[in-house]
Structures are given as C-alpha cells and as structure tokens.
Amino acid sequence: MRYDSITDAIGNTPLVRIDPEVHGLRTIDLYAKLEMLNPFGSLKDRAAWNMARDGLAAARERGETVVELSSGNTAKALALIAGLHGLPFKSVTNRMRIPEIKDLLLLLGAEIEELPGQSECLDPTDTDDPLTLFHQRLNRPGSAHFHTDQYFNARNTEAHATGTGPEIVADLDGRAPDWFIACVGTAGSSTGVARALRVHDPAVRVVGLVGEKADFIPGIRNADEVQQVGLFDPATYDTIETVGADDAIDGMVTLLRRCGLLAGPTGGAAYQGAVRHLRAVEDALGEEPAERRTAVFIVCDRVESYLGYVRQRRPELLGHAPAKNSVATLTDTEARTATVIDVADARKWIAEEDPLVIDLRGPFAYAALHIDGSLNIVDELFDEMLRGGLPFGRRRPVLLACPVGERSARYAALLTRMGHPDARSLAGGIVAWRDAGAPLVRD
Numbered sequence: 001m002r003y004d005s006i007t008d009a010i011g012n013t014p015l016v017r018i019d020p021e022v023h024g025l026r027t028i029d030l031y032a033k034l035e036m037l038n039p040f041g042s043l044k045d046r047a048a049w050n051m052a053r054d055g056l057a058a059a060r061e062r063g064e065t066v067v068e069l070s071s072g073n074t075a076k077a078l079a080l081i082a083g084l085h086g087l088p089f090k091s092v093t094n095r096m097r098i099p100e101i102k103d104l105l106l107l108l109g110a111e112i113e114e115l116p117g118q119s120e121c122l123d124p125t126d127t128d129d130p131l132t133l134f135h136q137r138l139n140r141p142g143s144a145h146f147h148t149d150q151y152f153n154a155r156n157t158e159a160h161a162t163g164t165g166p167e168i169v170a171d172l173d174g175r176a177p178d179w180f181i182a183c184v185g186t187a188g189s190s191t192g193v194a195r196a197l198r199v200h201d202p203a204v205r206v207v208g209l210v211g212e213k214a215d216f217i218p219g220i221r222n223a224d225e226v227q228q229v230g231l232f233d234p235a236t237y238d239t240i241e242t243v244g245a246d247d248a249i250d251g252m253v254t255l256l257r258r259c260g261l262l263a264g265p266t267g268g269a270a271y272q273g274a275v276r277h278l279r280a281v282e283d284a285l286g287e288e289p290a291e292r293r294t295a296v297f298i299v300c301d302r303v304e305s306y307l308g309y310v311r312q313r314r315p316e317l318l319g320h321a322p323a324k325n326s327v328a329t330l331t332d333t334e335a336r337t338a339t340v341i342d343v344a345d346a347r348k349w350i351a352e353e354d355p356l357v358i359d360l361r362g363p364f365a366y367a368a369l370h371i372d373g374s375l376n377i378v379d380e381l382f383d384e385m386l387r388g389g390l391p392f393g394r395r396r397p398v399l400l401a402c403p404v405g406e407r408s409a410r411y412a413a414l415l416t417r418m419g420h421p422d423a424r425s426l427a428g429g430i431v432a433w434r435d436a437g438a439p440l441v442r443d
Contacts, residue, residue: 007081009039010049011163015171015296022258023275026282027289030274031177032261033168033298040077042301043164047188048077050159051148056085059146065089065111067145071096072219073301074150074186079108087146094364097380098218100305114364152230156188157195164189165196168296176201179281179295181274183209183220183266184240187232189298194236208237209273213406214335215245218309219266219300224404239277245328247272249314256303264306267299312380325386325418327410338413339424343436346399346426355397355422358382360408361430369440371401371433379407386411390418397422405429 003009014037018030035043052066059066066082068074071093082089090111096102105112150156169176176197182190190208197204211222223242226232234240245265252268255261263271274297307318316322323329341349349355350371357374359366366376377385379402385391392398398415400408400423408425415423426433434440 006039006084007049007053010045011038012167013037015168016259016261018259018271022254023271025275025278027292028178028278028282029292029294030278031172031294031296032255032259032263032267032271033164033296034261035164036261036263036267036299036302040073040080042073042077043189043298044073044301045077046159046163047150047156047186048074048081048148050163051150051153051155052078052081052146055146056081056087060085060087062144064144064146066148067092068148068150069093070150072098072101074148075105075110076101076108078148079105079110083109090145094362097216098305099308104305150186150188154231156186157192157231160189160192161195162192164298165193168193169197169200172294172296174200175294176204177296178203178293179205179207179274179278181207181209181270181277181295181297183217183243183270183273183298183300184226184232185219185221185266187226187236189300191231191233191236193298205238206236207273207277208240209243209269210240211269212242212244213404214410217243217245217248217265217269218306219264220248220269241273241277243269243273245313247276249310249317251275252303253317255299261299262302262304263299264301264303265309266301267297270297270299273297312383323387325389325414326383327407327414328383330410330413330417334417335410335413337416338409339416339422340405340409340412340427341399341424342427343433343438346424346433347438349397349399349424353397355399355424356392357399357401359430360400360402360411365403365430367443369434369442370430372439372441374401379411382411386414386418390415390420394420397424399424399426401426401430401433403429404431 014034016032023030038045066078066087066089068078069092075091079089091105092113180197184190194206210226211217211220213222248265248269251272252263252265255263255271278295311318313328357371359370359374359376360379362378400411402408405428412423412425
C-alpha cells in the first residue's frame, strides 16, 4: 500500500475472530475490530481527522490554534494532525490521569492547559464550572481557536457511521453482527457504528459499557459522567452495563496473552463485558440455535501507554508485590461497610468534632471549589501514601470527599480495615455538598 499522507492510512482496520477456546462461547463467534492499528494508535484517529480536516486550511490562514477538551487519544491524534498542517495544538482538561499520555503530548509539541473543574468531567449544564465556561467561550464567534468539540460535534459520530460501521458489515460478508458491544466515552463510536449496523439489520442488539462509579478506566465514562456527554443518547443501546477496572485489566491480559492483541484497558473492558453479556444470553436461551451468531467489540487502543495504570492497580502483573493497603484489594463486601454520612450530618460533625477533611479530587477541581479547611490529596497519591500505613494519627476523625461519593466510600472502608476508628465518606461527594447549598471556597 502506498499513501500520499499518513491520514490516508486511517481506517480499514482488521476484524479478527477470537478463538472460541479463549472466550468459551458455544454458539456465538466473537470478533475484535482492531482500531489500535490506526496510524496514530487508536479509534480516535477517525473522529479527529473527520472533525478537523475541512477546517484546517482556514484555521491556518487565520493563525488559529487547534483546541480540544481531551487528555487522551483524541488529543494525541489532533496534536499529530495539527502538526502535519503547521498548526499548534492545545489540550484542555481538568486532570491528566495517564502520565504517559501527558508526556507524549508534550513530546508532540502540544500545549496542555489544566483548568479548574468541580468534577472530573465536563458538565455542560453547570454554568459555574470553569471548564464548562471555557468550552462555551471556545464556540463564540471571533475565537482564536479551531475547536473540534468532540463531545458535541456530529462529525465524531459520522466518522464511525460512514467508516467503522460499514467496514464491520463488509468484513462479515455484507451482514451486520447480531450484537455490537461498545465502551462509551464520548459516545461517538458506539452511536455511529450502531447507526450503520442498524441500516443493514434493525434487530442488531447494542450493549453499552460504562465504568463502575468508584473506578477509573481510561477512555470510558462512568454511569454518572456519561449523562453529561452531548452525543450520548440512551436510545442507542438495548442495554447499558457496568465494567470495573479489574474487568478491564483481566480482559486486557487475556487479549495480550491468549490472542496476541496489544490491547489497552478499554479493549480489555470491551472484551470482558462482551463475554459476560453473551454468556448470559447463551445461558438464558439454553437450546442451540440453527446457525451460529456473531458479535463484535472494539479494541480502541494499545497497551503501551497504560503500563503505569497497570502498575498502580495490579503490580503483580509486572513482577511487583501486590499492595496490602490499597483500595484495589477491597472486596465488595468490605466496600459496603464504609460509614457514609449525608451533607447535613457532615456539616454538624465538622462543627462539633473538627474531623480532618480530605478532598480526593484533582488539584484543579479542588482549586475551583472545596470545603473550607479541607486538605487536598489526589486519590492516586492518597492510595500510594496508604500503602506505607496510616499517614496520620488515629485520634482525629477523618471525613473523605470525592466528586460523587463513590471513591471516597472505598477509602473510608480501607481506613477502617487499617484500624482507623472513625473514617467516614461524604454521601454524594462535593456535588451533593454544592447542590445542598453548603458553603464552598475557591482558591
């Protein structure tokens, strides 16, 4: 194959059958769409190019900067595309959670602007959120930025409705699969592919996968965050199911070691969620169908950028001793034992007992608004601190807070297991505190 530009190599990725001995499905052929083989390394290459290409020449004439609210694969692809066309690129986010991606963006010449935000996700309905205000300003006439706007740009969805989806049909000899299982991030790929598949067969069942509320899986929104994405439409999915970080890593390891696929955790989550859903389907139907059915999931990107993510959550996979005191070691039963208090009780407790209040959000979210007197320790750093034992005394009670109260509850349970006599979690997190009208201060 010969191309005039690297962008000509975007798309037409392989569809690979997963060996039934690996997944164990009796009646369903499972296929992986290998989007990590796009030239910039991910599924987002398609959306980035489709959103940017028609506006690049005009942006260069006006001396604009390509801007996207992204800290991951979309930013990486846009940084490369912008560089190809002599344009600067800026990534705007309120938290860079994958150090390898941040380093790569800097190597590509990207500017990274981390803005305060009240949560870890853009909330377009919150007019006081600095990240939301910045998003609104980017779209005003006369802006010096070329904003590709992945969360609301229909060309994100179009890239997959005209590319990824039809490619799947073509590789299945003109037939749509019976199931399409998709992790939901911006919702562009799942919406676009579903649209294309249903043109060929309206009966295609679409399973959307979102992250557990207390977990972080790169590239996947959790059950609360996904509602804030402009392209997300619940009607796209026949069902929406959750996957956890352990699911993502387990699935990733299976794809790596049994299938030879250098998949990242998003692909692992898609595989694990697909097999779990399809096994339940087989168990419910019981009898063998007249012919084998098919299912497709997407391997979004490659593993190399996520070795730090794996090291933090599953160090034994990289030859390190597992951490004794880590939220990753909590069982579901232990996590449910956390002491959780609502906003009213928390305010009373703070006034009467003066607990140590620890805000687990990122520094920019904390800077935007936080409980007066609280101490900011980012959850990953707090997890690292706890591995060496309790970093503070047992005499003073502790109140933990995070965006929506899920992550903090797990840390409260962990502190209790480690012997702290009074560790509690703020129910609903900082969002609930704000919505209750309780006072917040800004740095």
